[in-house]
Amino acid sequence: MTAARPLAALITGVVTLSLTAGPSLxxxxxxxxxxxxxxxxxxxxxxxxxxxxxxxNGSLRFASATGTTSYVDPFGxxxxxxxxxxxxxxxxxxxxYGLTELVASWNATTPAGTWLEVAMSGRSDEGTTxxxxxxxxxxxGDDTAAGDIHRTxxxxxxxxxxTVSVDTFVAGAGRSLDRWRLKVTLYRLAGTTKVPVLQSxxxxxxxxxxxxxxxxxxxxxxxxxxxxxxxxxxxxxxxxYPQWDNGGEAxxxxxxxxxxxxxxxxxxxxxxxAWVDPTDPDPQVDHSARSVFDYKYDGAGNWPFNTxxxxxxxxxxxxxxxxxxxxxxxFIKAGIPLVASLSFEKDELPGxxxxxxxxxxxxxxxxxxxxxxxxxxxxxxxxxxDEVRTVYNRAAFENAWIPHSGGIVYVIHPAAKRLPPKTxxxxx
Numbered sequence: 001m002t003a004a005r006p007l008a009a010l011i012t013g014v015v016t017l018s019l020t021a022g023p024s025l026x027x028x029x030x031x032x033x034x035x036x037x038x039x040x041x042x043x044x045x046x047x048x049x050x051x052x053x054x055x056x057n058g059s060l061r062f063a064s065a066t067g068t069t070s071y072v073d074p075f076g077x078x079x080x081x082x083x084x085x086x087x088x089x090x091x092x093x094x095x096x097y098g099l100t101e102l103v104a105s106w107n108a109t110t111p112a113g114t115w116l117e118v119a120m121s122g123r124s125d126e127g128t129t130x131x132x133x134x135x136x137x138x139x140x141g142d143d144t145a146a147g148d149i150h151r152t153x154x155x156x157x158x159x160x161x162x163t164v165s166v167d168t169f170v171a172g173a174g175r176s177l178d179r180w181r182l183k184v185t186l187y188r189l190a191g192t193t194k195v196p197v198l199q200s201x202x203x204x205x206x207x208x209x210x211x212x213x214x215x216x217x218x219x220x221x222x223x224x225x226x227x228x229x230x231x232x233x234x235x236x237x238x239x240x241y242p243q244w245d246n247g248g249e250a251x252x253x254x255x256x257x258x259x260x261x262x263x264x265x266x267x268x269x270x271x272x273x274a275w276v277d278p279t280d281p282d283p284q285v286d287h288s289a290r291s292v293f294d295y296k297y298d299g300a301g302n303w304p305f306n307t308x309x310x311x312x313x314x315x316x317x318x319x320x321x322x323x324x325x326x327x328x329x330x331f332i333k334a335g336i337p338l339v340a341s342l343s344f345e346k347d348e349l350p351g352x353x354x355x356x357x358x359x360x361x362x363x364x365x366x367x368x369x370x371x372x373x374x375x376x377x378x379x380x381x382x383x384x385x386d387e388v389r390t391v392y393n394r395a396a397f398e399n400a401w402i403p404h405s406g407g408i409v410y411v412i413h414p415a416a417k418r419l420p421p422k423t424x425x426x427x428x
Contacts, residue, residue, distance in 0.1 A: 031209055031323075032206075032208055032209070032321075032323045032406075032407075033095075033097040033099075033206060033207040033208070033425070034204065034205075034206045034208075034320070034321045034322075034323060034406075034407075034425065034427040035095060035204070035205050035206075035425060035426060035427060036202060036203070036204045036205075036318070036320045036426060036427050036428050037093050037202055037203060037205075038200055038201070038202025038203075038318065039090060039200065039201055039202060040058070040199065040200035040201075040202070040316075041058050042055050042056075042057070042058050042059075045059075045060045045088065045198075047090075047091050048088050048089055048090045048091060049088070049089040050087070050088050051066045051086060051087045051088075052064045052065060052066035052085070052086025052087065052186075053086045053087065053088045053186065058199070059197050059198060059199050060088050060184070060186075060197070060198040061186075061195055061196075061197050061198075062084075062086045062114070062186045062188055062195045062196050062197075063086060064086065065084035065085065065086060066085060066086055066087065067084070067085055068082050068083065068084055068085070068190055069082070069083050069085050069187065070082055070083075071083055071149065071187075073144065073149045073150055074150075074152070074295075074296070075150035075152065075295040075296075076144055076149070076150065077144075081147060081189065081190075082189070082190040083115075083147075083187040083188060083189055083190060084187065084188050084189075084190050085185055085186065085187050086185070086186050087183060087184065087185045087186070088183070088184045088186075088198070089181060089182070089183045089184075090181045090182040090183070090201070091181065092179050092180070092181045093179060093180055093181065093203075093205075094178065094179040095177075095178060095179065095180075095205055097178075097207045098125055098176025098177065098178055098207060099122075099171070099176060099177050099178075099180065099205040099206060099207050100170070100171040100175075100176050100177075100206070100207050100208070101168055101169065101170055101171070101205070101206050101207075101208075101406070102120055102122075102168065102169040102177075102180060102203050102204065102205045102206075103135075103167060103168050103169075103203060103204050103303060103304065103319050103320075103408075104118050104120060104135045104136070104167075104182060104201065104202065104203040104304060105201075105202060105203070105204075105303070105304040105307045105308065105317070105318040105319040106118055106138075106184070106198065106200060106201040106202070106304065106308055106311070107198075107199040107200045107201075107307075107308060107311025107312075107315075107316065107317060107318075108138070108140075108196060108197060108198045108199060108308065108311065108312075109140070109196065109197040109199070109312070110138070110139040110140045110141070110196045111194040111195070111196070112141055112143050112146035112147060112148055112194065113146050113147030113148065113188060113189035113192045113194055114139065114147075114186070114187060114188040114189070114192075114194055114195070114196035115137060115138060115139035115148070115149050115187050115196065116137075116138055116139070116184055116185065116186050116187065116196055116198065117134060117136070117137045117138075117184070117185045117187070118134075118135045118136050118138070118182060118183070118184055118201065118304075119132040119133060119134045119135060119182070119183045119184075119185070120132070120133050120135055120169055120180055120181070120182055120183075120203065121133070121180070121181055121183070122177035122178075122179055122180035122181070123177060123178055123179045124161050124175060124176070124177055125175060125176045125177070125178065126161075126175075128161075130159075130161050130162070130177070131159070132183060133157050133162070133164050133169050134154040134157065134164065135153075135164060135167060135168075135169065135304070136151075136152075136153055136154075136167060136302070136304055136305065137149060137151065137152050137153075137154065138151050138304075138305060138308055139151060139196075140291070140308075140309075140312050142290070146189075147189035147192070150295040151293065151294055151295060151302075151305060152294060152295045152296040152297075153166050153167055153294050153296045153297050153302060154296065155296060159172075160172055160175070161175050161177075162175060162177075166294070166297050166302060167294075167302050167303050167304050167305070168303075176207065177205075180203065180205060182201060182202075182203060184198055184201055186198065199311065200311075200316065200318070202318055204318075204319060204320040204321055204427065206321055206406060208321075208406045211402070211403050212403055213399050213403065214324075214398055214399060214402045214403060216394055216395040216398060217324035217325045217326040217394075217398060218326055219326070219329070219370055220325070220326040220327070220328075220329030220330055220333075221329055221330075221333055222329035222330075222332040222333045222365065222366045223329075223366045223367070223368055223369070223370050224366065224367070224368040225332055225333065225365050225366060226364055226365030226366070226373050227263065227332060227335060227337050227364045227365050228263070229259055229260065229262075229263040229337050229362055229364045229375055230259055230262045230263060230375075231259065231375050231385045231386070231388035231389050232255050232258055232259050232262075232282045232284075232285055232375075232377060232385055232388065233255070233377055233378075233379070233382070233383060233384060233385050233387065233388050234248045234249065234250075234251045234252055234254075234255040234285070234377040234378055235248060235249070235377075235378065235381060235382065235383040235384075236248065236281045236282065236383045236384070236385070237249075237251055237255075237280070237281075237282075237285055237286065237289075238383070240277070240280055240286055241286060241289065241290065244289045244290055244293045244300060245289065245293065245298065245299045245300045245301075248285070248289075250299060250300065250301075251285065251288075251289045251300055251377070252301070252359050252360040252361070252377050252378060253292065253300050253301040253302075253303075253306050253339070253360040254285060254288040254289035254291075254292050254300040254306070255285050255288070255289075255360075255377035256339040256360045256361060256362050256375070256377060256410075257288050257292065257306045257309065257310060257339060257410065257412070258282070258284045258285045258287075258288040259337075259362050259375050259377075260310070260337055260339060260362060260410070260412045261284070261288070261310060261313055261315070261412070262284060263337060264313075264315060264412075264413075264414055266310075266313040266314055266315055266414075267284045267287075267313070268283075268284050268287045268313075272287060273286070273287045281385075282385070288300075288309065291309045291312075292305045292306045292308075292309045293305075301358065301360065303319045303341070303408065303410065304319055306339070306410055307319055307410050307411075307412065310410070310412045314414075315412055315413060315414055315415075316412075316413055316414070316415050317410065317411065317412040317413075318410075318411055318428075319408065319409070319410060319411075320408075320409060320411060320427050320428050321405075321406045321407040321408055321409070321427060322338075322407040322409055322427065323402075323407060323423075323427070324398065324402070324407070325366075325370075325372065325394060325397070325398055327423065327427075328340075328363055328409070329366060330420035330421070331363075331411070331419075331420060332363070332364075332365050332366065333420065334413075334417065334418065334419065334420045335417055336411065336412075336413045336417060336419070336420075337362050337363060337364050337375075337412075338362065338363040338409040338410065338411065339360055339361070339362050339363075339409060339410035339412070340360065340361060340362075340363050340374075340401055340405075340407075340408065340409050341358070341359070341360055341401070341404065341405035341408040341409070342356075342359050342360075342361065342397070342400040342401045342404055342405070343356060343357050343358055343359065343400060343404035343405070344356065344359075344396075344399075344400035344404075348396060348399070348400060349392055349393075349396050349397065349400050350392070350393055350396060351390060351391070351392060351393075352376070352378075352379070352380075352390075352392070353379075353380045353381060354378060354381055356378075358404075359378065360377075361374045361375060361376040361377060361378075362374060362375040362376075363409075364389075367391050369394075370394045371391050371392060371393055371394045371397075372391065372392050372393075372394055372397045373389070373390075373391050374389075374390060374391075374392060374397075375388050375389055376388060376390050376392075411428060
């Protein structure tokens with residue numbers, strides 16, 4: 001019913017424990033190693049190595065071509081098109097642990113005929129430098145006549161060090177990296193003067209235990225606070241535009257992203273959604289699905305494609321992992337809802353009324369007893385926006401979220417709305 005993600009094993013049980021209020025952000029030692037690093041200012045971009053790119057007003061811009069690439073869009077008409085290119089390579093980031101997974105995310109402006117590629121390289125535990133793993137080829141639009149490419153992840157990159165699972169670098173069995181760096185290649189159709197611009201790029205690296213269950217987290221100070229995030233059901237879009245992930249039945253991620261955008265009043269205008277059938281409810285959901293669709297994955301659940309779409313709406317957006325609902329509470333206190341990735345059997349999340357091997361919903365607050373208040377776009381599988389807001393048991397939710405995706409969230413916020421103070425090991 002919802003788009004599956006192939007990254008983590010499904011949970012096998014739920015632990016029910018008593019809840020105790022009282023803020024605590026400390027994670028157990030030697031447990032959930034998660035760090036996030038971003039480049040998002042002139043000073044940040046000047047730290048990297050530039051070839052054909054320049055730094056202007058806090059962003060990285062295409063300045064001059066360092067070469068030309070012939071690219072055949074695998075989802076196009078088979079015609080090769082020439083694109084000029086320029087690059088930026090980040091400084092090396094070292095971790096004090098051996099990372100086993102990494103997810104990059106970015107915010108960029110890509111006029112018609114321009115696009116970007118984000119790749120990652122690192123040093124393995126064997127002391128060798130890896131190849132560049134492509135984590136995504138992205139642009140905002142889909143006007144292929146104007147030179148746009150079809151947004152796509154890249155499969156078939158597996159070697160003895162690791163592989164790329166949709167949007168995530170995953171180290172091979174027994175392998176890890178102790179450092180990493182990103183490479184962003186900006187492309188524009190040869191002959192055009194249009195310029196792609198990168199506002200930010202970063203990555204979340206992690207090494208997580210193979211927990212099937214986790215203990216319930218302590219309160220973080222947000223009990224009784226709920227954000228006024230609008231409610232949209234993916235179920236009202238079943239059968240809409242099946243060329244994008246078979247319509248609304250699999251649009252959990254796109255629907256969740258649309259809810260958060262409208263919370264900030266940054267959703268698409270009526271002119272932007274004029275292509276949507278006027279009988280379709282909430283056309284911003286259809287627009288979101290079209291804007292985040294990954295043509296290789298054949299789905300709307302590519303994590304960084306969702307945050308990149310939010311970035312085109314004038315917001316700062318990235319993908320990271322949280323260690324617990326205690327950390328999630330800090331975002332609710334800051335007025336920032338979170339899109340979370342979960343997986344559960346039908347009886348493991350009481351009140352949901354369904355099971356799923358991969359689903360996205362929005363954490364909008366917490367009940368007075370610490371349970372999680374969410375906008376679940378598949379709530380009760382009923383075709384009504386009125387059924388989207390629901391409350392899930394804190395322990396059950398945490399066990400559907402942390403073991404499944406390692407606590408993956410989309411963090412989407414206006415630049416003026418500051419993120420909460422960072423934890424002992426910065427993961428945002």
